[in-house]
Amino acid sequence: MQLRNLVRHFAGRGGVATKALDGVSLSVAAGEIFGIVGRSGAGKSTLIRCVNLLERPTEGEVRVLGEDLLLLGDRALRERRRSIGMVFQHFNLLSSRTVADNVAFPLEVAGVPQAERKARVAEVLGLVGLAEKADAYPAQLSGGQKQRVGIARALAPRPSILLCDEATSALDPETTHDILGLIRRLRDRLDLTVLLITHEMAVVKEICDRVAVMEAGKVLEEGRVFDVFTRPSHPTTRSFIAGTIGHSVPRGTVARLPAPQPGEEKRLLQVLFAGPNSTRAVISEASRRFGIDLDIISGRIDEIAGEPFGLMALAAYGPSAQLDAATAWFQELGLTVTPLAEVN
Numbered sequence: 001m002q003l004r005n006l007v008r009h010f011a012g013r014g015g016v017a018t019k020a021l022d023g024v025s026l027s028v029a030a031g032e033i034f035g036i037v038g039r040s041g042a043g044k045s046t047l048i049r050c051v052n053l054l055e056r057p058t059e060g061e062v063r064v065l066g067e068d069l070l071l072l073g074d075r076a077l078r079e080r081r082r083s084i085g086m087v088f089q090h091f092n093l094l095s096s097r098t099v100a101d102n103v104a105f106p107l108e109v110a111g112v113p114q115a116e117r118k119a120r121v122a123e124v125l126g127l128v129g130l131a132e133k134a135d136a137y138p139a140q141l142s143g144g145q146k147q148r149v150g151i152a153r154a155l156a157p158r159p160s161i162l163l164c165d166e167a168t169s170a171l172d173p174e175t176t177h178d179i180l181g182l183i184r185r186l187r188d189r190l191d192l193t194v195l196l197i198t199h200e201m202a203v204v205k206e207i208c209d210r211v212a213v214m215e216a217g218k219v220l221e222e223g224r225v226f227d228v229f230t231r232p233s234h235p236t237t238r239s240f241i242a243g244t245i246g247h248s249v250p251r252g253t254v255a256r257l258p259a260p261q262p263g264e265e266k267r268l269l270q271v272l273f274a275g276p277n278s279t280r281a282v283i284s285e286a287s288r289r290f291g292i293d294l295d296i297i298s299g300r301i302d303e304i305a306g307e308p309f310g311l312m313a314l315a316a317y318g319p320s321a322q323l324d325a326a327t328a329w330f331q332e333l334g335l336t337v338t339p340l341a342e343v344n
Protein backbone atom coordinates (compact mmCIF):
# COMPACT_ATOMS: atom_id res chain seq x y z
CA MET A 1 0.00 0.00 0.00
CA GLN A 2 1.47 3.35 -1.02
CA LEU A 3 0.19 6.74 0.00
CA ARG A 4 1.79 9.49 -2.02
CA ASN A 5 1.75 13.12 -1.10
CA LEU A 6 -1.72 13.05 0.42
CA VAL A 7 -3.26 16.42 1.10
CA ARG A 8 -6.67 16.91 2.71
CA HIS A 9 -7.99 20.37 3.43
CA PHE A 10 -11.16 21.15 5.33
CA ALA A 11 -12.82 24.49 4.78
CA GLY A 12 -12.74 26.35 8.07
CA ARG A 13 -14.37 29.43 9.47
CA GLY A 14 -13.54 32.73 7.84
CA GLY A 15 -12.07 30.94 4.82
CA VAL A 16 -9.09 29.56 6.79
CA ALA A 17 -8.61 25.95 5.72
CA THR A 18 -7.46 23.22 8.14
CA LYS A 19 -4.75 21.10 6.59
CA ALA A 20 -5.66 17.78 8.19
CA LEU A 21 -3.12 16.13 5.87
CA ASP A 22 -0.29 18.21 4.52
CA GLY A 23 1.68 16.02 2.10
CA VAL A 24 1.81 12.57 3.67
CA SER A 25 3.69 9.78 1.89
CA LEU A 26 3.94 6.29 3.35
CA SER A 27 4.70 2.87 2.01
CA VAL A 28 3.34 -0.15 3.88
CA ALA A 29 4.69 -3.55 2.87
CA ALA A 30 2.42 -6.56 2.40
CA GLY A 31 2.05 -8.50 5.65
CA GLU A 32 3.36 -5.79 7.93
CA ILE A 33 1.68 -4.17 10.91
CA PHE A 34 2.22 -0.46 10.47
CA GLY A 35 1.31 1.99 13.21
CA ILE A 36 0.50 5.66 12.88
CA VAL A 37 0.78 7.50 16.15
CA GLY A 38 0.09 11.12 17.03
CA ARG A 39 -1.79 13.38 19.38
CA SER A 40 -5.41 14.33 18.95
CA GLY A 41 -5.79 16.45 15.81
CA ALA A 42 -2.57 15.20 14.18
CA GLY A 43 -4.51 13.90 11.17
CA LYS A 44 -4.49 10.16 11.89
CA SER A 45 -8.21 9.53 11.40
CA THR A 46 -8.25 11.55 8.21
CA LEU A 47 -5.29 9.55 6.92
CA ILE A 48 -6.74 6.12 7.65
CA ARG A 49 -10.10 7.16 6.20
CA CYS A 50 -8.32 8.22 3.02
CA VAL A 51 -7.03 4.66 2.53
CA ASN A 52 -10.52 3.31 1.78
CA LEU A 53 -11.74 6.67 0.49
CA LEU A 54 -14.27 7.19 3.27
CA GLU A 55 -12.53 10.54 2.99
CA ARG A 56 -11.39 11.79 -0.42
CA PRO A 57 -7.98 13.43 -0.37
CA THR A 58 -7.73 16.88 -1.93
CA GLU A 59 -4.52 15.75 -3.67
CA GLY A 60 -2.30 12.69 -3.86
CA GLU A 61 -2.42 8.99 -4.67
CA VAL A 62 -3.78 6.04 -2.70
CA ARG A 63 -2.24 2.93 -4.27
CA VAL A 64 -3.65 -0.37 -3.06
CA LEU A 65 -2.45 -3.57 -4.73
CA GLY A 66 -0.87 -1.44 -7.44
CA GLU A 67 -3.95 0.64 -8.35
CA ASP A 68 -4.61 4.28 -7.55
CA LEU A 69 -8.06 4.10 -5.92
CA LEU A 70 -8.70 7.74 -6.79
CA LEU A 71 -8.79 6.86 -10.47
CA LEU A 72 -11.38 4.06 -10.14
CA GLY A 73 -15.03 4.43 -11.07
CA ASP A 74 -17.77 3.78 -8.48
CA ARG A 75 -18.25 0.13 -9.30
CA ALA A 76 -14.55 -0.76 -9.37
CA LEU A 77 -14.05 1.18 -6.15
CA ARG A 78 -16.85 -0.72 -4.40
CA GLU A 79 -15.18 -3.97 -5.35
CA ARG A 80 -11.72 -2.83 -4.33
CA ARG A 81 -13.05 -1.68 -0.96
CA ARG A 82 -13.91 -5.29 -0.16
CA SER A 83 -10.19 -5.97 0.03
CA ILE A 84 -9.93 -3.33 2.78
CA GLY A 85 -11.57 -4.14 6.13
CA MET A 86 -11.95 -1.60 8.90
CA VAL A 87 -12.23 -1.90 12.68
CA PHE A 88 -13.54 1.05 14.72
CA GLN A 89 -12.92 2.37 18.21
CA HIS A 90 -16.57 2.12 19.24
CA PHE A 91 -17.20 -1.12 17.32
CA ASN A 92 -20.14 0.33 15.28
CA LEU A 93 -22.28 -2.79 15.71
CA LEU A 94 -26.00 -2.80 14.90
CA SER A 95 -27.73 -3.35 18.24
CA SER A 96 -30.88 -4.89 16.73
CA ARG A 97 -28.92 -7.62 14.96
CA THR A 98 -27.34 -10.72 16.43
CA VAL A 99 -23.58 -11.21 16.37
CA ALA A 100 -23.90 -13.52 13.34
CA ASP A 101 -26.10 -11.01 11.50
CA ASN A 102 -23.68 -8.17 12.23
CA VAL A 103 -20.83 -10.21 10.78
CA ALA A 104 -22.98 -11.18 7.78
CA PHE A 105 -23.82 -7.55 7.03
CA PRO A 106 -20.98 -6.71 4.58
CA LEU A 107 -21.61 -10.03 2.81
CA GLU A 108 -25.29 -9.16 2.36
CA VAL A 109 -24.33 -5.79 0.91
CA ALA A 110 -21.95 -7.58 -1.49
CA GLY A 111 -24.75 -9.95 -2.58
CA VAL A 112 -23.14 -13.14 -1.28
CA PRO A 113 -25.69 -16.02 -1.34
CA GLN A 114 -27.15 -17.03 2.02
CA ALA A 115 -25.58 -20.49 2.34
CA GLU A 116 -22.14 -19.09 1.58
CA ARG A 117 -22.73 -16.23 4.02
CA LYS A 118 -23.62 -18.61 6.78
CA ALA A 119 -20.52 -20.71 6.27
CA ARG A 120 -18.27 -17.66 6.12
CA VAL A 121 -19.79 -16.11 9.26
CA ALA A 122 -19.21 -19.36 11.18
CA GLU A 123 -15.65 -19.45 9.91
CA VAL A 124 -14.72 -15.88 10.94
CA LEU A 125 -16.49 -16.14 14.30
CA GLY A 126 -14.35 -19.22 14.90
CA LEU A 127 -11.23 -17.24 13.94
CA VAL A 128 -11.94 -14.59 16.57
CA GLY A 129 -12.98 -17.15 19.22
CA LEU A 130 -16.67 -16.21 19.40
CA ALA A 131 -18.40 -19.17 17.75
CA GLU A 132 -20.64 -19.71 20.79
CA LYS A 133 -21.90 -16.10 20.72
CA ALA A 134 -23.37 -16.20 17.21
CA ASP A 135 -26.94 -15.72 18.46
CA ALA A 136 -26.18 -13.15 21.16
CA TYR A 137 -26.94 -9.44 20.76
CA PRO A 138 -24.22 -6.77 21.11
CA ALA A 139 -25.69 -5.54 24.42
CA GLN A 140 -24.97 -8.97 25.92
CA LEU A 141 -21.24 -8.76 25.15
CA SER A 142 -18.21 -7.24 26.89
CA GLY A 143 -16.18 -4.53 25.15
CA GLY A 144 -13.52 -7.02 24.12
CA GLN A 145 -16.13 -9.39 22.70
CA LYS A 146 -17.77 -6.53 20.78
CA GLN A 147 -14.43 -5.70 19.23
CA ARG A 148 -13.96 -9.35 18.27
CA VAL A 149 -17.29 -9.10 16.43
CA GLY A 150 -16.04 -5.89 14.78
CA ILE A 151 -12.92 -7.73 13.65
CA ALA A 152 -14.92 -10.73 12.40
CA ARG A 153 -17.19 -8.40 10.39
CA ALA A 154 -14.14 -6.67 8.87
CA LEU A 155 -12.66 -10.05 7.90
CA ALA A 156 -15.84 -11.57 6.48
CA PRO A 157 -15.25 -10.34 2.89
CA ARG A 158 -11.68 -11.78 2.96
CA PRO A 159 -9.78 -8.50 2.85
CA SER A 160 -6.03 -8.34 2.36
CA ILE A 161 -5.75 -5.06 4.30
CA LEU A 162 -7.12 -4.36 7.76
CA LEU A 163 -7.47 -0.76 8.95
CA CYS A 164 -7.74 -0.32 12.72
CA ASP A 165 -8.96 3.08 13.88
CA GLU A 166 -8.06 3.31 17.59
CA ALA A 167 -9.36 -0.26 17.84
CA THR A 168 -8.32 -0.72 21.48
CA SER A 169 -8.79 2.82 22.83
CA ALA A 170 -12.13 1.99 24.47
CA LEU A 171 -10.77 -1.15 26.15
CA ASP A 172 -8.98 -1.80 29.44
CA PRO A 173 -5.26 -2.76 29.34
CA GLU A 174 -5.80 -6.50 29.66
CA THR A 175 -8.45 -6.61 26.93
CA THR A 176 -6.24 -4.35 24.79
CA HIS A 177 -3.48 -6.93 25.15
CA ASP A 178 -5.87 -9.75 24.09
CA ILE A 179 -7.15 -7.85 21.06
CA LEU A 180 -3.65 -6.86 19.92
CA GLY A 181 -2.58 -10.49 20.27
CA LEU A 182 -5.57 -11.54 18.17
CA ILE A 183 -4.76 -8.99 15.46
CA ARG A 184 -1.20 -10.25 15.32
CA ARG A 185 -2.28 -13.89 15.07
CA LEU A 186 -4.78 -13.02 12.34
CA ARG A 187 -2.08 -11.17 10.42
CA ASP A 188 0.15 -14.25 10.60
CA ARG A 189 -2.59 -16.67 9.68
CA LEU A 190 -4.34 -14.69 6.93
CA ASP A 191 -1.33 -12.76 5.56
CA LEU A 192 -3.03 -9.48 6.32
CA THR A 193 -1.46 -6.07 5.96
CA VAL A 194 -2.49 -4.03 8.99
CA LEU A 195 -2.54 -0.24 9.23
CA LEU A 196 -3.46 0.97 12.67
CA ILE A 197 -3.78 4.39 14.19
CA THR A 198 -3.43 5.05 17.89
CA HIS A 199 -2.49 7.79 20.31
CA GLU A 200 -0.77 5.20 22.52
CA MET A 201 2.88 4.34 22.05
CA ALA A 202 2.29 1.25 24.22
CA VAL A 203 0.11 -0.18 21.43
CA VAL A 204 2.82 0.51 18.86
CA LYS A 205 5.44 -1.08 21.10
CA GLU A 206 3.35 -4.20 21.56
CA ILE A 207 2.28 -4.99 18.04
CA CYS A 208 3.76 -2.88 15.22
CA ASP A 209 6.66 -3.67 12.93
CA ARG A 210 7.06 -0.09 11.75
CA VAL A 211 5.63 3.22 12.87
CA ALA A 212 5.12 6.75 11.58
CA VAL A 213 4.77 9.65 14.00
CA MET A 214 2.38 12.39 12.87
CA GLU A 215 1.88 15.99 13.91
CA ALA A 216 -0.12 18.77 12.26
CA GLY A 217 -0.87 16.74 9.15
CA LYS A 218 2.73 15.71 8.52
CA VAL A 219 4.85 12.63 9.18
CA LEU A 220 7.65 13.68 11.54
CA GLU A 221 9.53 10.43 11.32
CA GLU A 222 9.03 6.78 10.48
CA GLY A 223 10.98 3.58 10.81
CA ARG A 224 11.23 0.20 12.51
CA VAL A 225 9.58 0.40 15.90
CA PHE A 226 12.77 -0.61 17.68
CA ASP A 227 14.78 2.11 15.91
CA VAL A 228 12.20 4.84 16.50
CA PHE A 229 11.96 3.92 20.20
CA THR A 230 15.67 3.65 20.79
CA ARG A 231 16.85 6.46 18.47
CA PRO A 232 14.00 8.94 18.14
CA SER A 233 15.04 11.88 15.99
CA HIS A 234 12.22 14.33 16.71
CA PRO A 235 11.43 15.95 20.10
CA THR A 236 7.73 15.07 19.74
CA THR A 237 8.65 11.41 19.32
CA ARG A 238 10.96 11.60 22.33
CA SER A 239 8.21 12.99 24.53
CA PHE A 240 5.79 10.37 23.18
CA ILE A 241 8.00 7.43 23.95
CA ALA A 242 9.13 8.83 27.30
CA GLY A 243 5.79 7.91 28.82
CA THR A 244 6.11 4.36 27.55
CA ILE A 245 9.72 3.42 28.12
CA GLY A 246 11.03 6.49 29.91
CA HIS A 247 12.45 6.84 33.33
CA SER A 248 10.81 8.33 36.25
CA VAL A 249 13.41 8.97 38.93
CA PRO A 250 12.01 9.76 42.37
CA ARG A 251 12.32 13.44 43.30
CA GLY A 252 13.87 12.50 46.65
CA THR A 253 16.70 10.66 44.88
CA VAL A 254 17.40 13.68 42.72
CA ALA A 255 17.23 16.04 45.73
CA ARG A 256 19.80 13.97 47.65
CA LEU A 257 22.43 14.16 44.89
CA PRO A 258 25.49 16.17 45.96
CA ALA A 259 26.00 19.71 44.62
CA PRO A 260 28.73 20.14 41.97
CA GLN A 261 32.22 21.41 42.90
CA PRO A 262 33.07 25.01 42.02
CA GLY A 263 33.76 25.30 38.27
CA GLU A 264 31.79 22.12 37.62
CA GLU A 265 28.26 21.35 36.55
CA LYS A 266 25.76 18.65 37.48
CA ARG A 267 23.67 17.17 34.69
CA LEU A 268 20.96 14.54 34.94
CA LEU A 269 20.84 12.40 31.84
CA GLN A 270 18.94 9.45 30.49
CA VAL A 271 21.06 7.13 28.40
CA LEU A 272 19.38 4.61 26.18
CA PHE A 273 21.41 1.88 24.58
CA ALA A 274 20.62 -0.86 22.12
CA GLY A 275 22.88 -3.50 20.70
CA PRO A 276 26.28 -4.72 21.77
CA ASN A 277 27.68 -1.87 23.89
CA SER A 278 27.81 -2.79 27.53
CA THR A 279 26.84 0.43 29.28
CA ARG A 280 28.82 -0.17 32.44
CA ALA A 281 32.05 -0.44 30.45
CA VAL A 282 31.10 2.61 28.38
CA ILE A 283 30.35 4.63 31.49
CA SER A 284 33.61 3.85 33.28
CA GLU A 285 35.54 4.52 30.07
CA ALA A 286 33.79 7.91 29.69
CA SER A 287 34.73 8.80 33.26
CA ARG A 288 38.41 8.08 32.55
CA ARG A 289 38.53 9.65 29.08
CA PHE A 290 36.83 12.90 29.98
CA GLY A 291 37.78 13.21 33.65
CA ILE A 292 34.18 13.37 34.83
CA ASP A 293 32.12 11.56 37.48
CA LEU A 294 29.17 9.50 36.35
CA ASP A 295 26.82 8.08 38.98
CA ILE A 296 24.19 5.58 37.95
CA ILE A 297 20.91 6.58 39.64
CA SER A 298 18.81 3.81 38.14
CA GLY A 299 18.79 1.37 35.27
CA ARG A 300 16.65 -1.27 33.65
CA ILE A 301 16.44 -3.56 30.65
CA ASP A 302 13.31 -3.70 28.50
CA GLU A 303 12.33 -5.27 25.19
CA ILE A 304 10.67 -4.05 22.00
CA ALA A 305 9.56 -6.60 19.42
CA GLY A 306 11.82 -9.14 21.11
CA GLU A 307 14.92 -6.91 20.95
CA PRO A 308 16.45 -5.84 24.27
CA PHE A 309 17.52 -2.33 25.14
CA GLY A 310 18.79 -0.69 28.29
CA LEU A 311 17.83 2.54 29.93
CA MET A 312 19.91 4.28 32.55
CA ALA A 313 19.60 7.49 34.54
CA LEU A 314 22.93 9.17 35.29
CA ALA A 315 24.13 12.09 37.35
CA ALA A 316 27.15 13.56 35.54
CA TYR A 317 29.58 15.93 37.29
CA GLY A 318 32.41 17.85 35.60
CA PRO A 319 33.38 20.96 33.65
CA SER A 320 30.70 21.71 31.08
CA ALA A 321 33.05 21.29 28.09
CA GLN A 322 33.97 17.81 29.33
CA LEU A 323 30.32 16.89 29.85
CA ASP A 324 29.53 18.05 26.30
CA ALA A 325 32.43 15.98 24.95
CA ALA A 326 31.28 12.88 26.86
CA THR A 327 27.70 13.31 25.59
CA ALA A 328 28.97 13.62 22.01
CA TRP A 329 31.08 10.47 22.49
CA PHE A 330 28.07 8.52 23.83
CA GLN A 331 26.12 9.58 20.79
CA GLU A 332 28.94 8.51 18.46
CA LEU A 333 28.69 5.07 20.04
CA GLY A 334 24.99 4.98 19.15
CA LEU A 335 23.64 5.70 22.63
CA THR A 336 20.75 8.16 22.91
CA VAL A 337 21.33 10.82 25.57
CA THR A 338 18.41 12.95 26.76
CA PRO A 339 18.29 15.39 29.68
CA LEU A 340 16.30 13.66 32.40
CA ALA A 341 14.08 16.72 32.83
CA GLU A 342 12.72 16.13 29.31
CA VAL A 343 11.72 12.54 30.03
CA ASN A 344 10.53 12.79 33.61
Ligand SMILES: Nc1ncnc2c1ncn2[C@@H]1O[C@H](COP(=O)(O)OP(=O)(O)OP(=O)(O)O)[C@@H](O)[C@H]1O
Pocket residue numbers: 010011018019020038039040041042043044045046047199
Ligand atom coordinates in the same frame (compact mmCIF):
# COMPACT_ATOMS: atom_id res chain seq x y z
N1 LIG B 1 -14.87 16.79 8.65
C1 LIG B 1 -14.03 17.74 9.10
N2 LIG B 1 -14.31 19.06 8.94
C2 LIG B 1 -13.47 20.00 9.37
N3 LIG B 1 -12.28 19.76 9.96
C3 LIG B 1 -11.95 18.48 10.17
C4 LIG B 1 -12.80 17.39 9.74
N4 LIG B 1 -12.20 16.22 10.07
C5 LIG B 1 -11.03 16.55 10.68
N5 LIG B 1 -10.88 17.89 10.73
C6 LIG B 1 -9.71 18.61 11.30
O1 LIG B 1 -8.54 18.04 10.76
C7 LIG B 1 -7.53 17.91 11.76
C8 LIG B 1 -7.09 16.47 11.88
O2 LIG B 1 -8.17 15.69 12.42
P1 LIG B 1 -8.11 14.12 12.63
O3 LIG B 1 -9.42 13.69 13.20
O4 LIG B 1 -7.66 13.47 11.38
O5 LIG B 1 -6.95 13.98 13.72
P2 LIG B 1 -6.63 12.74 14.65
O6 LIG B 1 -5.15 12.69 14.75
O7 LIG B 1 -7.33 11.53 14.16
O8 LIG B 1 -7.23 13.18 16.04
P3 LIG B 1 -8.23 12.36 16.98
O9 LIG B 1 -7.42 11.26 17.59
O10 LIG B 1 -8.68 13.39 17.97
O11 LIG B 1 -9.35 11.89 16.10
C9 LIG B 1 -8.12 18.50 13.03
O12 LIG B 1 -7.70 19.83 13.14
C10 LIG B 1 -9.61 18.40 12.80
O13 LIG B 1 -10.28 19.43 13.51
